[in-house]
Amino acid sequence: MAQPFPFSAIVGQEDMKLAFMIAAVDPSVGGVLAFGDRGTGKSTAVRALAALLPEIDVVAGCPYNCAPVATAGLCGPCKGKTPLEVAQRSAPVVDLPLGATEDRVVGALNLERALAHGEKTFEPGLLAQANRGFLYIDEANLLEDHLVDLLLDVAASGVNVVEREGLSVRHPARFVLIGSGNPEEGELRPQMLDRFGLAIDVKTPQDVPSRVEVVRRRDAFERDPEAFHRKWEGEESQLRAKIVKARERIGAIAAPDATIERATRLCLALGTDGLRGELTLLRAGRALAALEGADEVGDAELRRVAAMALSHRLRRNPLDDSGSAARVERAIHEVFGA
């Protein structure tokens, strides 16, 4: 199978890479939105992430990738099985193409079996495949509204409920939503924007040397993918080890009261609606601390993730032309001092 471009070989775009890593460490941050120009490596990074993620243990043959160790949240068939047969597979990264029909996304009656054998069976959809992995929507801003509603609902509850064509199925669907798109072609609905944990603004690097490096690496990759992979193998496995380690450590990372207060004050200063801002800020900070090997979440972590956790939660103000990232920056200065 074709190998994607290695994640560690992506030039620059530190925010985007960090956001993906954070989501890989702690899926509960709730998805990543990468908005920006075309040709800035958004799709490349997502496809690279798939190869970077460590393999997961699944119940063999389970269409929903159930975890064999879990007791709660198993799908119907897996609950009945004892003992569970364990298999390993790569973490799913599922593409949700624009224009996918609803039955493809949630699953539907298996027509072939229904017609040929007269059996009523459920044909799992993309949400089932994405369980315990990532669901990638390119051009999320152009996705049709009814699909958006459906995704938000499932992403929030972690369960996909299908009631159609005489079927009644519930199955686990916990996934990290990754959206990308070009804001010039349409804005994302505010409800959807808010549900993404982290949002990053991806820009083309404006300095010539890094652009040259982008082209050089990509060219080397295209001419000889295998050699390129050998060259970056070390970096890739280091990064993978970092994610694995961070996943183990994250439970033990403390969030001191002072940090929580800072986070709250920052959100107050920015006037973000609801408490999702604070929670995401803390979770992202904790994941970052885990990645960096720190023991607790401190100011440094909060400052690093503040823009990506908060900039998309600000109220839009047509009179303030400065970008939301600049406003977050300003608020950080107010709360944390220079």
Added chain:
Amino acid sequence: MSANEAIATPWRRASLAAAIFALDPLGSGLLVRAGPGPARDALLAALAEALAPGKLTRLPAQIADDRLIGGLDVAATLRTGRPIAELGALSAADGGVVAVAMAERMSASVAARLCAALDSGEIALQRDGLSLRLPARIGVVALDEGLEDERTPPALVERLAFWVQLDSVGHRDIEPALFETWDFAQARLRLPGVRTPDGVIEALVGVGAQLGVDSARAPLFALRAARAIAALRGGECVEEDDITLAAALTLAPRATRLPAPEDESSQPEPEQEPEPETDDKPESEEDQTPRELEERVLEAARAAIPLGLLASLQAGIKARRRSSSEGKSGDSTLSSRRGRPLDARPGSLRNGRLSLIATLRAAAPWRRLREREAPAGDTRRIIVKPDDFRIVRYRQRRGATTVFVVDASGSSAMQRLAEAKGAIELLLADCYVRRDEVALVAFRGRGAEILLPPTRSTARARRALAGLPGGGGTPIASGLDAALVVAEQARRKGQTPLIVLMTDGRANIGRDGAPGRPQALRDALDAGRRIRIANVTAMAIDTAPAASRGAAPTREIAQAMSARYVKLPVADAALVNAAVRGALPS
């Protein structure tokens, strides 16, 4: 032939681009903007000739997803009683080129599949119980016949290396092919060994930056093109002419601004941030060569930027903005996937969802007959044949709502109100034919009034309009705010809103109802910006008399809304009608 001659005419540019593409097509593409005609046919024939035989497959833009990526062959599956997979067009085309006709009509989902195949060289087939990854290393030729605002999906266009225009090329301009088939066979062998000297990448990236090309894909395509040109010419190493041609073919058509020197005109695109000047960066001493090279390449690329490109580019951005809001609203006609269900009808499962009841009903009368014909041991209670399939159809009602914002103030009313009324009446007749909804907002005195909420009754609209009195101040901001409220409500109901502002632009009442021109204009601009942020399509019709030269406040407001601006020197109802019809999504 020198480098400049090789790309002197649109035909030469196009045929060179096609030749380069034919040599190294996988993961790349060619966008041909042209109507069907001899030039396009000649180009495609040359392309087919240059590719190995059988490597060019034609695809319709409206191809169904399962034909594109493959899936379960339902008819065969039913016949045999076990799943039979069917190869999709993309995996069948592995190693070759697909040409998509009428690419401007391509649905976003088809474009997404093509993009994924171009990116990764394979397709993931995960449907109907199948889960496969199949190789699909393809090149894409998109034949775009779009006239005005129909465009090939931008995500796909971005992934195509060469963009050529053949609209102005007649059959007399067609010249014989540059290369023989044999040349391609030779060049194909030579291509992997072509060396790229230092500084080439720097030069291409530098030229891209100066032309305002932000995508990293563009210089990569340029680099590949330069190597292909070198191979075609029989060289073993990329030379300056190769780079020049490559830049002219890949970077120049993507230019979003003209390169800086001796260019006195202002930046064509206000949104574009000025490029940080790279000249003062400390760089190594061997810097001289690449920079000089970059200058020369840039010179050639500039020559290849077609006249009027920037203007068309901006029009393209506007069209794109508009099409995006419509893209979200989805199909507008009979749909086989979404909307209010209609009756079921016979059809293939490729085209829609099965209507189980109707299918069974169709199969039921034949039960006895088929049971008798069925082979022994077939214990199926009911035998369904492909002919019995009934699919559900849905109707999706998605009309447009046109919100007229009419200036009924004293400054406007005296001269133009009657004419504006005439124009709107013409439009109403048009809306009636299209079954669109209209709403009417008037502003005068201290505020705005929604005279008519969205309605399909054009008679009511006409009555409300006829009774509209004139006179008083000009509170444009209030008028626009009210219009936006109406537009957003319409959108929530699934309509596509369009705001048409008719004013002389002389705002003199602010949002708070207080008089004062500067504040009033500021408020009006702010209201306009809100409309732009809400992504509502708008247009502004300036009814100020032609005599009032100089400041054109309506134009400013139009810019704030990113609206189309129409100045009516002589207000002519038919002209207004034509202008609005141009802005309406058809």
